[in-house]
Amino acid sequence: METTRFLLIISLGLVLTMIWQAWMEDYGSLGAQKNINKPQPQLDEQYDKTFPLEAETNAPALSVEQSIAPRKTHDIETTTAEKIKVTTDVFDLVINLRGGTIEYASLKKYPVSKKDIDKKIVLLKRKEQNDFYLIQGGVISKNSNITPDTLFISNSTNYSLNGNESVSVPLHHVSEEGVRTTKVITFYKGQYVADIEYKITNQSPDPWVGRVYAEISRTKQQERESRFIYTYTGAVVSTPEQRYEKIDFDDIEDDDLEINASNGWAAMLQHYFLTAIIPDNKKEAHLYYTRKGGQNSYIVGAATPTKEIIVGDEDKLSHRIYVGPKEQKEIEKIAENLSLTVDYGIFWFIAKPLFWLLDYINTFTHNWGWSIVLVTVILKLLFYKLSAAGYRSMANMRRVQPRLVALKERYQDDRAQLNKAMMDIYKREKINPLGGCFPILIQIPVFISLYWVLLESVELRQADFVLWINDLSVADPFFVLPLLMGITMFVQQKLNPAPMDPIQAKVMQILPIVFTIFFAFFPAGLVLYWVANNILSILQQWAITRSIEKTGASKAAK
Numbered sequence: 001m002e003t004t005r006f007l008l009i010i011s012l013g014l015v016l017t018m019i020w021q022a023w024m025e026d027y028g029s030l031g032a033q034k035n036i037n038k039p040q041p042q043l044d045e046q047y048d049k050t051f052p053l054e055a056e057t058n059a060p061a062l063s064v065e066q067s068i069a070p071r072k073t074h075d076i077e078t079t080t081a082e083k084i085k086v087t088t089d090v091f092d093l094v095i096n097l098r099g100g101t102i103e104y105a106s107l108k109k110y111p112v113s114k115k116d117i118d119k120k121i122v123l124l125k126r127k128e129q130n131d132f133y134l135i136q137g138g139v140i141s142k143n144s145n146i147t148p149d150t151l152f153i154s155n156s157t158n159y160s161l162n163g164n165e166s167v168s169v170p171l172h173h174v175s176e177e178g179v180r181t182t183k184v185i186t187f188y189k190g191q192y193v194a195d196i197e198y199k200i201t202n203q204s205p206d207p208w209v210g211r212v213y214a215e216i217s218r219t220k221q222q223e224r225e226s227r228f229i230y231t232y233t234g235a236v237v238s239t240p241e242q243r244y245e246k247i248d249f250d251d252i253e254d255d256d257l258e259i260n261a262s263n264g265w266a267a268m269l270q271h272y273f274l275t276a277i278i279p280d281n282k283k284e285a286h287l288y289y290t291r292k293g294g295q296n297s298y299i300v301g302a303a304t305p306t307k308e309i310i311v312g313d314e315d316k317l318s319h320r321i322y323v324g325p326k327e328q329k330e331i332e333k334i335a336e337n338l339s340l341t342v343d344y345g346i347f348w349f350i351a352k353p354l355f356w357l358l359d360y361i362n363t364f365t366h367n368w369g370w371s372i373v374l375v376t377v378i379l380k381l382l383f384y385k386l387s388a389a390g391y392r393s394m395a396n397m398r399r400v401q402p403r404l405v406a407l408k409e410r411y412q413d414d415r416a417q418l419n420k421a422m423m424d425i426y427k428r429e430k431i432n433p434l435g436g437c438f439p440i441l442i443q444i445p446v447f448i449s450l451y452w453v454l455l456e457s458v459e460l461r462q463a464d465f466v467l468w469i470n471d472l473s474v475a476d477p478f479f480v481l482p483l484l485m486g487i488t489m490f491v492q493q494k495l496n497p498a499p500m501d502p503i504q505a506k507v508m509q510i511l512p513i514v515f516t517i518f519f520a521f522f523p524a525g526l527v528l529y530w531v532a533n534n535i536l537s538i539l540q541q542w543a544i545t546r547s548i549e550k551t552g553a554s555k556a557a558k
Contacts, residue, residue, distance in 0.1 A: 085158050089190060090192060097151060097153070099149060102136075103132075105122070105323050106121070106122050107120055111462065124275070130296055132218065132297075133216075133219070135277075136215060136217060137215055141179070144177050154169070166187065169187075178204040179200065179202055179204050180201040181198060182201075193322050194320065197316055198212050201313075202312065209308050211307065212304045213301055218298060220298065232343055233270045235268055235298065236300075236341065237266050237267075238337045243337045252291070257288070257290040262284060262286065263282040264302075266300045266302045272461055273326065277319060278321070279320075286302050286305065289302075325461075326456075326458050328457070343452075351450070351452050355457060358371050358457075361374050368459070368463040368464075368472055368525070369469065372529050373532045379450075387537070388540065454525045455523065472524045475520065475523065476524045476527060479520050483516060486515060489516075490512040493512070495538065
């Protein structure tokens with residue numbers, strides 16, 4: 001019975017954790033946002049709204065008429081313009097010469113599924129006005145603007161590494177005022193990071209004053225990977241004051257966000273993958289913002305401080321972008337707090353060491369499934385004494401169960417006398433009927449943390465185990481693991497004292513069936529953990545129960 005309670009408590013804990021996270025996503029970030037509460041501009045306005053960013057130099061701030069605003073929905077539908085194809089060892093990309101927008105990014109090392117390994121994850125895309133995910137940007141200045149509508153020219157339409165460590169894509173534009181802008185996007189071998197640099201040469205008759213911005217624009221994801229598993233999809237902004245602030249699509253729709261901060265970043269997240277904008281200069285204050293675009297369009301971006309370039313001079317403004325998986329070892333090197341995009345929930349401080357242990361063991365096993373099993377063994381050893389206390393309590397309850405049943409029959413009409421007689425037995429036999437609860441409560445945060453580690457870690461995506469289980473991130477196709485989980489739960493019930501209440505006993509009998517159905521839709525890696533944990537629990541519980549029953553039989557013989 002205690003094991004059943006254990007499973008119910010764990011399940012309740014998971015549900016409460018999900019509810020808490022969903023609440024935080026809806027309401028938790030609203031208080032931290034620096035909302036300006038200005039009316040939205042009309043949709044037919046193009047870049048006509050001020051970002052009141054204090055300049056880090058003596059250059060004047062931009063005027064109201066020369067800042068960034070939401071774009072019209074139909075503007076997302078690209079007009080005819082030449083496109084550039086870029087190939088690296090990790091990317092297939094398309095850059096549109098109109099705006100220099102990265103409108104397609106396929107991740108060559110990440111198939112959509114094991115069944116179709118030739119079809120790769122497409123993170124950035126532009127299919128139609130209601131289905132896009134883009135990285136765009138430009139230059140806002142008093143002299144000339146570079147917007148997503150600005151047409152660049154390029155010397156080539158195909159770029160690839162060709163055995164080099166990097167490949168740069170230069171895009172050129174000269175304004176009517178004489179401002180020459182070269183936008184250079186550089187990709188690197190084996191990396192999901194790219195550098196975007198704007199080289200601005202001021203050949204106009206007046207000083208150039210402006211800033212560079214970059215933004216991630218996307219539509220809301222309509223479908224979810226699983227109706228049983230929730231993972232966050234939306235925007236995130238990180239600053240030293242708020243290391244990981246979620247701004248979901250509803251928040252973006254409700255109000256604009258504007259934060260001035262140094263050493264930060266802005267990103268869009270989804271399960272396993274992210275895109276991020278990371279300023280190069282960590283000391284200067286950048287503006288991080290969100291905007292509602294057209295219908296079903298959401299924007300998160302970053303803008304540099306304003307700068308001044310005198311006549312005849314040139315300067316460079318730049319930032320980095322990341323487009324790829326949430327590989328923890330890699331993203332923690334790119335920007336401070338970027339590893340928080342692997343969202344382990346409220347028990348992240350427990351989850352991170354658990355992932356480290358899982359990853360460390362995997363360096364020896366080279367199999368994430370066996371690594372999960374070994375981590376389960378280590379956790380069982382860590383909590384061995386706590387679990388043993390609970391199992392001893394259950395074994396002693398099982399030993400005195402016949403006497404308790406007899407008392408219930410004797411005092412079936414006298415509840416007070418029944419409770420007194422039961423407490424007398426507990427005292428005489430030195431049994432604490434709640435002895436198994438405290439060890440369970442101590443372990444709950446660890447089990448919830450491991451749940452999120454197995455759910456959030458892209459390293460386990462499409463990871464092989466054995467035989468037919470070739471992807472630990474999806475459900476067991478033949479439901480063998482859920483069935484094993486149900487069987488082990490049934491065996492555990494047989495080792496526990498049976499409930500004295502007939503209705504409760506019937507409920508307990510159907511729980512293994514209910515949990516089997518429930519876990520049939522969970523990723524195989526999670527179910528594997530439960531099966532391994534149950535088997536180890538059965539072995540420990542059986543050994544303790546057998547020992548106590550032998551001791552009781554010896555005392556009775558004397």
